[in-house]
Amino acid sequence: MATKTKSTAQPRIPLSRDRVLGAAVKLADDAGIESVTMRKLAGELGVEAMSLYYHVANKEELLDGMVDAIVGEIEEDCGGFAVPEGVNWKEALRKRILTARAVMLRHRWAPGVLETRTNMSASMVRYFDTLLGIMVEAGFSYGLGHNAMHALGSRALGFNQELFVPADQGQEDQNDEMLAQMADQLPYIVGMMQEIAHDDPDSMLGWCDDQTEFEFGLDLILDGLDRLMNKN
Amino acid sequence: MATKTKSTAQPRIPLSRDRVLGAAVKLADDAGIESVTMRKLAGELGVEAMSLYYHVANKEELLDGMVDAIVGEIEEDCGGFAVPEGVNWKEALRKRILTARAVMLRHRWAPGVLETRTNMSASMVRYFDTLLGIMVEAGFSYGLGHNAMHALGSRALGFNQELFVPADQGQEDQNDEMLAQMADQLPYIVGMMQEIAHDDPDSMLGWCDDQTEFEFGLDLILDGLDRLMNKN
DNA sequence: ACCTGAACACCGTTCAAGT
DNA sequence: ACCTGAACACCGTTCAAGT
Numbered sequence: 001m002a003t004k005t006k007s008t009a010q011p012r013i014p015l016s017r018d019r020v021l022g023a024a025v026k027l028a029d030d031a032g033i034e035s036v037t038m039r040k041l042a043g044e045l046g047v048e049a050m051s052l053y054y055h056v057a058n059k060e061e062l063l064d065g066m067v068d069a070i071v072g073e074i075e076e077d078c079g080g081f082a083v084p085e086g087v088n089w090k091e092a093l094r095k096r097i098l099t100a101r102a103v104m105l106r107h108r109w110a111p112g113v114l115e116t117r118t119n120m121s122a123s124m125v126r127y128f129d130t131l132l133g134i135m136v137e138a139g140f141s142y143g144l145g146h147n148a149m150h151a152l153g154s155r156a157l158g159f160n161q162e163l164f165v166p167a168d169q170g171q172e173d174q175n176d177e178m179l180a181q182m183a184d185q186l187p188y189i190v191g192m193m194q195e196i197a198h199d200d201p202d203s204m205l206g207w208c209d210d211q212t213e214f215e216f217g218l219d220l221i222l223d224g225l226d227r228l229m230n231k232n
Numbered sequence: 233m234a235t236k237t238k239s240t241a242q243p244r245i246p247l248s249r250d251r252v253l254g255a256a257v258k259l260a261d262d263a264g265i266e267s268v269t270m271r272k273l274a275g276e277l278g279v280e281a282m283s284l285y286y287h288v289a290n291k292e293e294l295l296d297g298m299v300d301a302i303v304g305e306i307e308e309d310c311g312g313f314a315v316p317e318g319v320n321w322k323e324a325l326r327k328r329i330l331t332a333r334a335v336m337l338r339h340r341w342a343p344g345v346l347e348t349r350t351n352m353s354a355s356m357v358r359y360f361d362t363l364l365g366i367m368v369e370a371g372f373s374y375g376l377g378h379n380a381m382h383a384l385g386s387r388a389l390g391f392n393q394e395l396f397v398p399a400d401q402g403q404e405d406q407n408d409e410m411l412a413q414m415a416d417q418l419p420y421i422v423g424m425m426q427e428i429a430h431d432d433p434d435s436m437l438g439w440c441d442d443q444t445e446f447e448f449g450l451d452l453i454l455d456g457l458d459r460l461m462n463k464n
Numbered sequence: 465a466c467c468t469g470a471a472c473a474c475c476g477t478t479c480a481a482g483t
Numbered sequence: 484a485c486c487t488g489a490a491c492a493c494c495g496t497t498c499a500a501g502t
Binding site for chain 1: 315344346347348352356357358360361362364365368374375377378379382383385386388389392393394395417418419420421423424427428445446448449452453455456457
Binding site for chain 4: 269271285290
């Protein structure tokens with residue numbers, strides 16, 4: 001009963017796998033990954049939860065698809081995954097990895113989801129294949145290339161889990177008191193933080209610049225590989 | 233009505249935070265972290281789900297407590313977290329990190345849970361403090377020590393997320409056909425796998441030895457830090 | 465002080481049914 | 484071919500109540 005008019009009688013675009021995945025990515029970007037439930041995602045698409053199952057087998061496959069979408073963005077931003085010819089391997093790897101990182105920064109939920117995937121998607125394997133290809137074409141043995149991939153770990157995809165976020169250091173209100181309290185338990189961390197505060201009093205933030213830290217670690221590994229390469 | 237006898241009228245040990253956490257760790261070890269629900273955990277303790285809330289504020293705090301228990305094991309296996317005197321920093325770090333790794337291998341769910349914690353537990357900060365302490369006492373500046381911690385990332389706790397698990401390579405049934413199929417899409421990975429198969433046909437497993445790979449990456453970083461140290 | 469029962473607001477998912 | 488309603492088996496959590 002009653003009319004079905006919802007504003008200007010939209011013809012209602014039919015759902016599709018791509019629309020579902022696109023909406024899921026957007027929802028995760030805007031509201032966090034914990035908001036990506038079948039019901040809420042359906043709501044976002046103006047549809048019932050059960051309709052999603054027509055386009056996606058289940059939630060795991062939805063998450064797999066979201067990851068694929070992210071790898072697609074990396075591929076696009078890299079201008080394709082073909083192995084470039086006659087380039088410096090270190091620069092080529094570095095460029096790709098920092099491109100991947102830029103994508104991860106746009107989709108902060110992606111690293112967490114990635115870590116829960118049990119087997120790698122086809123597109124991600126292709127990404128890794130080019131990374132390996134860049135090394136092999138530059139003269140890496142397969143063995144060293146393999147070791148290199150493991151050494152890079154998640155850094156190959158542009159992220160590095162930050163475990164080192166000492167509890168609530170954000171609030172600078174009671175900073176000094178707190179530091180004094182912790183000083184005997186955590187002498188070195190407190191020392192580190194004090195030296196920082198000394199160098200740059202009003203921004204603890206700028207000090208722990210993720211990008212700088214990421215590149216430090218990345219270059220440490222790339223330089224280490226370089227040295228192993230030239231040893232042969 | 234009826235009697236309450238359950239086997240030999242156990243006096244029933246009262247619950248405690250430690251018993252709850254211990255049971256949670258055991259349940260995760262035995263049945264996987266996805267089995268650690270308030271209801272199942274309560275069941276394991278012969279108690280109603282709601283009883284747990286008397287000893288633990290909510291599920292997040294339960295997970296925090298489980299992480300603390302794991303850090304406790306690391307501390308025990310390290311013989312305490314005190315910064316050792318007059319030792320080689322590289323060996324001291326390496327020993328601690330490999331000890332942490334051994335604990336993680338006993339509790340395979342721990343890395344995943346660790347990554348979901350939003351702020352570090354007190355005991356984990358203490359662990360990191362000694363790592364930093366070992367470096368600082370060996371002459372690292374706080375800045376280099378800080379960089380080193382980030383470069384190590386999760387490796388400091390003995391794990392490194394394995395993203396490089398190309399889909400279902402376990403089944404060796406149709407291995408050759410599959411490799412041929414993938415060869416054009418993934419030339420380098422296939423090349424890598426064939427070289428391996430050639431060297432050691434009947435054990436893909438031995439090749440991707442996590443421990444070896446972990447140590448390769450760890451040493452790459454430690455050696456890189458060593459070089460930066462001696463540059464000053 | 466410690467534990468529980470009933471209830472609530474969520475999940476993912478199945479299945480038979482609608483158009 | 485595509486979408487839905489009702490229902491099921493789970494979650495974490497609250498709250499008032501039992502001993």
